[in-house]
Amino acid sequence: MKSTINAKDVAKLAGVSQSSVSRVYFEGAKVSKKTRQKVLAAAEELGYRPNEFARSLITNRTKIIGLVMKGVQNPFYPQVLTQFTASFKKFGYSILFVHTNSDEIQTEDIETLLNYNVAGVVITDATMSLNVAESFRANQIPLVFFNRKLSRSNFYSVCCNNLSAGRAIAEYLIAKGSKDMAYISGNENTSTSQEREEGFSEVVTQHNLNFKKYSSDYTYEGGYKTTLAIMEEEALPSAFFVANDIMALGVMDALRKKEIQVPAQVKVIGFDNIGMSSWPAYELTTWEQPIEKMVEETVTYLLAEMIDYTGTAEAVEVDGVFVERKTT
Amino acid sequence: MKSTINAKDVAKLAGVSQSSVSRVYFEGAKVSKKTRQKVLAAAEELGYRPNEFARSLITNRTKIIGLVMKGVQNPFYPQVLTQFTASFKKFGYSILFVHTNSDEIQTEDIETLLNYNVAGVVITDATMSLNVAESFRANQIPLVFFNRKLSRSNFYSVCCNNLSAGRAIAEYLIAKGSKDMAYISGNENTSTSQEREEGFSEVVTQHNLNFKKYSSDYTYEGGYKTTLAIMEEEALPSAFFVANDIMALGVMDALRKKEIQVPAQVKVIGFDNIGMSSWPAYELTTWEQPIEKMVEETVTYLLAEMIDYTGTAEAVEVDGVFVERKTT
DNA sequence: CTGAAAGCGCTTACAG
DNA sequence: CTGAAAGCGCTTACAG
CATH class of the missing domain: 3.40.50.2300 (Response regulator)
Structure with missing residues (x-):
């Protein structure tokens, strides 16, 4: 059953005890230079590699x-x-x-x-x-x-500071003149979606404005379908705050399909700053998660x-x- | 140092030997129903969980x-x-x-x-x-x-069958009437890029046609930059076969930027069929890797x-x- | 600094 | 089917 080289083999070749071999490979243990050299040489020759399982078994900790x-x-x-x-x-x-x-x-x-x-x-x-x-x-x-x-x-x-990010985004949109905004949420039971909405809502309310909320699911398809549904049934808001970027891309593609101009007719803001956000097809304004x-x-x-x-x-x-x- | 429950503890509580406990958890070992029940009950009570490291140490194999x-x-x-x-x-x-x-x-x-x-x-x-x-x-x-x-x-x-995929794509483009095609490669030292090109090249040559080759790197940015560079220096081909989808999206965005119509002016084919290929912004023709x-x-x-x-x-x-x- | 020895928690021949 | 015992390859007090 024994197929691999163990510390004992190395010890024998190096002419030291198995403990000394162990000490060479155990960080923090003390060994003389001479012993270390003999062990390393023997180990090299035999292709020795300490067994992680034996280590973990005895130290009761893993890497x-x-x-x-x-x-x-x-x-x-x-x-x-x-x-x-x-x-x-x-x-x-x-x-x-x-x-x-x-x-x-x-x-x-x-x-x-x-x-x-x-x-x-x-x-x-x-x-x-x-x-x-x-x-x-x-x-x-x-x-x-x-x-x-x-x-x-x-x-x-x-x-990430989701709450203050939500606030900052609302401030930004309001400063840009948006009055009827909308939030497209991620999965509603997630703290991230909740907090982004909460911060957003807080500031919107402070300014005596309202926003609509649409529930979605953090996926591209979710953003796409939600936006198509909105366009079929009601007037578009002047700005969408979308709970993450990948959904925001779906939102933009849905708007593009209906030939709605972004940002002229509708503004869109995402969250995350994923690589795709900077693609020329999207150029999405967003909140970067560090x-x-x-x-x-x-x-x-x-x-x-x-x-x-x-x-x-x-x-x-x-x-x-x-x-x-x-x-x- | 001993903090966790081991097989010995379970054995003691169950009134059996440690070997029997081991057998209950070792697939393929034989234990009587009665023993198994006693062991499982005791294990449940103590919250026993076999130590994977001890197992791996002795069996010399891991999961x-x-x-x-x-x-x-x-x-x-x-x-x-x-x-x-x-x-x-x-x-x-x-x-x-x-x-x-x-x-x-x-x-x-x-x-x-x-x-x-x-x-x-x-x-x-x-x-x-x-x-x-x-x-x-x-x-x-x-x-x-x-x-x-x-x-x-x-x-x-x-x-994937890269070679025949390359061939099939060439056949398809030629059947569609393309005469001056181009291949945008991935990293040139990869077998995937080489084989896709080889199959493509084979068929193009069989039809007494030529194709240009541009070297790129399998990234979105690579596809984008390569295409911009092409447009600055020479005439566009009638079709691009791009070594993977993510690069093909970059190619499309570059074409879009210069207001080149796809497929009217240039056709684009990718490889992989990643999720984004089906996005409305792209609708990319591609070869699906299974x-x-x-x-x-x-x-x-x-x-x-x-x-x-x-x-x-x-x-x-x-x-x-x-x-x-x-x-x- | 070094070695002999105990022990980590298992699996597995070996008897019974 | 079950138990006592050896052993996997290490770490780590304990002496020296």
């Missing part, structure tokens, strides 16, 4: 981060995935990727994460029932909700918690940036 | 698949990632996600995969030097190149190799489908 994602269709998320992978890699952590279809992550989806005793977990774009989340706490596995807040929860979350900073916040927290678990709950918000293009 | 990806910017790849994750999940395998920036995967990128002794590896959209690939063979870890062929290699690869079937081929091969490693090399090709829309 694996569980990353749970939903809806990879939105180009925002591949970016997030890439950033996390790159960022964790710097610290020697690998990514166990879990994809879920449902808005609320199911127990079976995260069973794997517990089985592999991951060092930390990032949940993007999805929520999970509190008692599932609690099972991570019970195992002292730090957990971050990325781009989602759980209401009434005591878990750490990292988001992915890099958001990822950094998440990684920093997780690394700290891995060293000394506290289970602190906090709802971190990172400031985004308004990006003005040609749709407003 | 982890290494998935190496490059260029998640192209929406084709998130789809691939999702499919693989879903497909492997059915068989109890998890995905260790590795992202690489370079066309050729570096040793350090795959160090992790060897350290975790993954059960199998999928490399998408990238190549690796043969001696890096050989280190997987040395460890009897099955490996598939997905959507890439390695020339002169003896590794398994799964691709992701599902390609993933299935890959998974089937890997699962078989995990049971009985042979290291068979084969270049599997899965048939794609021509999708006609409004750009031709």
Whole structure:
């Protein structure tokens, strides 16, 4: 059964004890230069590679981060995935990727994460029932909700400043002279859609104006269909605030189909600043989510918690940036 | 140090031996119904979960698949990632996600995969030097190149029928009356771009026609810039065959910017059939890559190799489908 | 700084 | 079918 080279083999060749071999590969352990050299030489010759499973078994910790994602269709998320992978890699952590279809992550989806005793977990774009989340706490596995807040929860979350972004966007549109605006929401049970709307609504109301709200689902098709439906049944507003970019592109394509001029007849503002927003076919005004900073916040927290678990709950918000293009 | 429940704890509570507990959780082992029930009841009460690391240590195998990806910017790849994750999940395998920036995967990128002794590896959209690939063979870890062929290699690869797709596209354009066509390539060192061009070229030559070739890079920006440059310096061809969809969208946006009518003045054909191709702003004619079937081929091969490693090399090709829309 | 030894939580021949 | 025991490849007190 034994097929691979182990520390014992290396020890024999190097003429040292197995413990010494182990110490060479264990960060923080003390070994003399001479021993280290002998071990490394022998290891090189034999092609030795420490067995991660034996390590994890004994240290009870891993260098694996569980990353749970939903809806990879939105180009925002591949970016997030890439950033996390790159960022964790710097610290020697690998990514166990879990994809879920449902808005609320199911127990079976995260069973794997517990089985592999991951060092930390990032949940993007999805929520999970509190008692599932609690099972991570019970195992002292730090957990971050990325781009989602759980209401009434005591878990750490990292988001963009959705509320003030919503406010800023309303201020901007009103300053541009819009009086009858509309909000096209994402999935209504998401904190992101709710907060963007809330901030928007607040400012609109302050100015004694109203806005219509249309419910959609964060997808291109959703934005497209919602807009077509609006055009069939009622007058267009002077501006759409759309809960994310990919939907906003659908909105624009629907308007284009009916030959409505943007921004002359209708203004459109999205959210995220995905790559496509700057494509000449769209040139979408939007609110940029600072992915890099958001990822950094998440990684920093997780690394700290891995060293000394506290289970602190906090709802971190990172400031985004308004990006003005040609749709407003 | 001992914080979690182990098989011994369960054994004690259930009044059986630790071996029996192990057998309940080890597929294929024989246990009586009575024992199983006692064990499961005790495990439930204690919240027992078998330690994957101890398992892997002893069996010398894992339920982890290494998935190496490059260029998640192209929406084709998130789809691939999702499919693989879903497909492997059915068989109890998890995905260790590795992202690489370079066309050729570096040793350090795959160090992790060897350290975790993954059960199998999928490399998408990238190549690796043969001696890096050989280190997987040395460890009897099955490996598939997905959507890439390695020339002169003896590794398994799964691709779309790029060559015949290129031919079919040339036939189609010629039948439509195109005489002066152009091919916009992806990164020239990729087998996919080469084969699509080769098939295309073959048929064009058979018809005693010529085509121009422009070199690009598989990105939206590449397609956009390449097309702008063409328009500045020379006459437009009557049709573009573009090596992938995301570039083709860039081509279309460049044409749109100069108010060139598609397909009236220029026809455009892409490759992949990504979601955006069907957007009203584009309605791109393209060649659909059968992701599902390609993933299935890959998974089937890997699962078989995990049971009985042979290291068979084969270049599997899965048939794609021509999708006609409004750009031709 | 180094080595011998215990032990992490499992699987798996081996007896019974 | 079940249990006692060996062993997977490491880390880590404990002596020296």
